[in-house]
Amino acid sequence: DSGVTQTPKHLITATGQRVTLRCSPRSGDLSVYWYQQSLDQGLQFLIQYYNGEERAKGNILERFSAQQFPDLHSELNLSSLELGDSALYFCASSVTFPGNTIYFGEGSWLTVV
Amino acid sequence: KNEVEQSPQNLTAQEGEFITINCSYSVGISALHWLQQHPGGGIVSLFMLSSGKKKHGRLIATINIQEKHSSLHITASHPRDSAVYICAVKAGGTSYGKLTFGQGTILTVHP
Numbered sequence: 526d527s528g529v530t531q532t533p534k535h536l537i538t539a540t541g542q543r544v545t546l547r548c549s550p551r552s553g554d555l556s557v558y559w560y561q562q563s564l565d566q567g568l569q570f571l572i573q574y575y576n577g578e579e580r581a582k583g584n585i586l587e588r589f590s591a592q593q594f595p596d597l598h599s600e601l602n603l604s605s606l607e608l609g610d611s612a613l614y615f616c617a618s619s620v621t622f623p624g625n626t627i628y629f630g631e632g633s634w635l636t637v638v
Numbered sequence: 639k640n641e642v643e644q645s646p647q648n649l650t651a652q653e654g655e656f657i658t659i660n661c662s663y664s665v666g667i668s669a670l671h672w673l674q675q676h677p678g679g680g681i682v683s684l685f686m687l688s689s690g691k692k693k694h695g696r697l698i699a700t701i702n703i704q705e706k707h708s709s710l711h712i713t714a715s716h717p718r719d720s721a722v723y724i725c726a727v728k729a730g731g732t733s734y735g736k737l738t739f740g741q742g743t744i745l746t747v748h749p
Contacts, residue, residue, distance in 0.1 A: 568739040629681040
């Protein structure tokens with residue numbers, strides 16, 4: 526158990542819908558990262574938050590947004606969903622930035638039908 | 639060409655064999671991670687390297703910054719080592735959290 530909790534574990538939704546993925550980092554970890562793993566693109570970095578502020582942005586679509594709340598949990602919002610958004614979405618956390626060990630959650634499986 | 643290349647893409651071994659997985663990258667980095675992903679999907683961080691060599695149990699990771707190359711070795715492999723091994727690099731400079739991932743190496747160890 527990494528200590529990073531993601532919900533839901535599985536989600537099936539229709540095209541055009543909006544979903545929210547939730548992540549609770551390890552106790553004391555200030556940095557939260559979101560990654561997407563799809564069959565064709567592999568693992569890709571989406572976005573990082575540190576203590577409530579956005580710190581780095583990767584290949585995140587404009588239809589996607591994220592935030593980190595004062596209690597340090599984070600949410601990834603995916604809207605206007607397309608079939609190609611079907612993927613495993615990972616949240617990870619670390620004390621500060623990478624340079625420290627990163628702890629991954631179990632992932633949220635999103636299927637868009 | 640991908641910024642992070644792993645080889646081999648697939649690796650099959652017999653229990654007890656010594657295994658090496660290679661990772662080459664084309665950008666300047668400040669850290670390299672080796673990750674393990676089991677069939678259920680969960681990812682575990684095995685090592686974070688910025689120089690030299692690290693060892694944990696039967697796993698050894700090395701990095702050569704000048705050659706932009708890292709290796710993950712598994713000694714006395716076991717069927718429970720069967721997983722996907724992923725190399726990920728953190729580019730140097732101002733990109734705090736952006737990891738770039740290799741495509742992964744699928745390892746299968748037969749008893």
